[in-house]
Amino acid sequence: MTPQDLEKLTRLLSEEEALIRKELGEVAIKDPASGGFQPKPADYEGDVREDDIAREATLTETNTALEQELKHHLEAILKAQEKLKTGRYGVCEKCGVEIPAHRLEALPATPYCVAHAE
Numbered sequence: 001m002t003p004q005d006l007e008k009l010t011r012l013l014s015e016e017e018a019l020i021r022k023e024l025g026e027v028a029i030k031d032p033a034s035g036g037f038q039p040k041p042a043d044y045e046g047d048v049r050e051d052d053i054a055r056e057a058t059l060t061e062t063n064t065a066l067e068q069e070l071k072h073h074l075e076a077i078l079k080a081q082e083k084l085k086t087g088r089y090g091v092c093e094k095c096g097v098e099i100p101a102h103r104l105e106a107l108p109a110t111p112y113c114v115a116h117a118e
Contacts, residue, residue: 001090005101009089012108013081020074028067076109092116 001009083089090099094116103114110117 001098001101005104006084006089009101009104009108010081010084012105013077013084016108017074017077017081020070020077024067024070024074027063027070073109076111079111080109 080089083091090101090104091097092099092113092115093111095113097113099110099113103110
C-alpha cells in the first residue's frame with residue numbers, strides 16, 4: 001500500500017468516525033459515567049394517548065437497534081485507526097493477506113479480505 005493510499009484511508013476513517021459520532025448523537029445520549037452511549041428514551045410529554053405510547057415505544061426500539069449498530073461500527077473504525085498507528089492496517093485478521101486498497105476504500109474499517117468477509 002502506498003503512502004498516498006494510507007493517507008486517503010486515514011482521511012476516510014476520520015470522516016466515517018465523525019459521521020458515526022454525529023448519527024450516534026441523534027439516536028443516543030452520551031453516558032458520562034461510562035463514556036459510552038445509551039439509546040434515547042421515549043419522550044412522553046403532556047397528554048399521553050395510547051398511539052403516542054406505541055409510537056414512542058417503536059422509536060425507542062429503533063433508537064436502541066441503531067445505537068447498537070452504530071456503536072459496533074464506531075468500534076471497528078477505532079480498531080482500524082489503531083492498526084494504522086501500529087502498521088497492521090489493511091491485513092486480513094483471518095489469513096494475514098493484504099486487503100486490496102479498493103476494498104479498503106469502499107469499507108475502510110473492514111478487518112477481512114473478501115474471502116473471509118462472511
